[in-house]
Amino acid sequence: MAACRQMAYRERVPRNFRDRSNPLEELSADDVFARYRFYPDSIMDLLRQLPDISSPTRRNLPIPPLLQLLVSLRFLGTGATHILIGDDIKISRSTAGRCIRRVSALIAELAPHYITFPRGDRAHQVMLEFSRIAGFPKVLGCVDGTHIRIMKPSGPQEADFVNRKQYHSLNVQMVCDPSFKITSISCNWPGATHDNRIFRMSALCHQFEQGDHDGLLLGDSGYQCRPFLMTPFINPSDNSERRYNTALCRTRVLIEQTFGFLKKRFQCLNLLRTRPDVAVMYIKAAVTLHNYGIERGEVLEAQQNVVQQVADVDPRPAGGDGYARRAHIVRTFFT
Structure with a gap:
């Protein structure tokens, strides 16, 4: 039994860390505006106004703050469902929903300004x-x-x-x-x-x-x-x-x-x-x-x-x- 467990452990598929690239580097400025309702410079300026939204985790690579903001802007701009927005950058529906609610709440806190x-x-x-x-x-x-x-x-x-x-x-x-x-x-x-x-x-x-x-x-x-x-x-x-x-x-x-x-x-x-x-x-x-x-x-x-x-x-x-x-x-x- 011990030998079987050891063999199963050796054959376990290694965890696949998804590549989460930066859309701002891949798209033209007009394409960024069409998808996220702002040009790259404004998105980066908005990110600097928000508190630290990094989310470290031991289970997988954390979602960078920029991508969390882009997920939220994509939702606010298009009204698409969380599962579609998550598929766009290869995250789960629940993770997309958490990002959208968290970042949107922080943006709403900027309202008095x-x-x-x-x-x-x-x-x-x-x-x-x-x-x-x-x-x-x-x-x-x-x-x-x-x-x-x-x-x-x-x-x-x-x-x-x-x-x-x-x-x-x-x-x-x-x-x-x-x-x-x-x-x-x-x-x-x-x-x-x-x-x-x-x-x-x-x-x-x-x-x-x-x-x-x-x-x-x-x-x-x-x-x-x-x-x-x-x-x-x-x-x-x-x-x-x-x-x-x-x-x-x-x-x-x-x-x-x-x-x-x-x-x-x-x-x-x-x-x-x-x-x-x-x-x-x-x-x-x-x-x-x-x-x-x-x-x-x-x-x-x-x-x-x-x-x-x-x-x-x-x-x-x-x-x-x-x-x-x-x-x-x-x-x-x-x-």
Whole structure:
């Protein structure tokens, strides 16, 4: 028996360590961008901003930090399943899933550095750039919500995630600036939640209520008209109100275009096959990378052809002294 065991040990197939080459060295810069949504220099710069993500192990060669980042960028950019992404660099589905969740969480932690609402000199620059679009004064951002589809969650709150189009989603509220950067995000609300409620409960709304920002947001008629949030007239009564509506719509279309840019570049946002809490983390990571790409000057060529989405909202106005300020803006700038 001892001799048999010794013979079996000698005939054991040696472990095969897989060759994990560097795609950045094998592909052209354009091919890297097409697969990972960033050029090589930006990927290396992003890697330097993350904490050490090396994962030493005695069982096999560790996955280099660069490949862990590339696996995550491939998932966020394409939304492909973990098994397909793992096959691409010869790792298992479970290993790919661990890399994606771990690195995406670290990217999401960079959000405070890239998702910032304009203040000071930057706020004045944003208002100037918005005013050049259609002449609307003192605009700091355009606000709206978009639905990110998720798998049906388990638990008693499952019905809360069913939106008005009858699929499960998160209702993600964002604010954009004139360069399509996202300056504020609330991404942990179930799909059945109304846009106006998300805004009322947001930290940004509380900041405006406390007077932290001297400017305006533009929203659609699903929001309550408030002194710091301008909405369109449902039935404009004269040319001044019609000119106001035109200027507001021409300016507010930027948030619709921003949603299109974001979902085109990070196609995982078309369907997140995971729990709501993990989906929130992926959304925040994608938005962080969206802003990072704009800062690096790297955008998709197809972003010029985004189709505007028209929100289906309740047109009935709500109360509030925002109507007095709206009337003042009409008299001062659009008469």
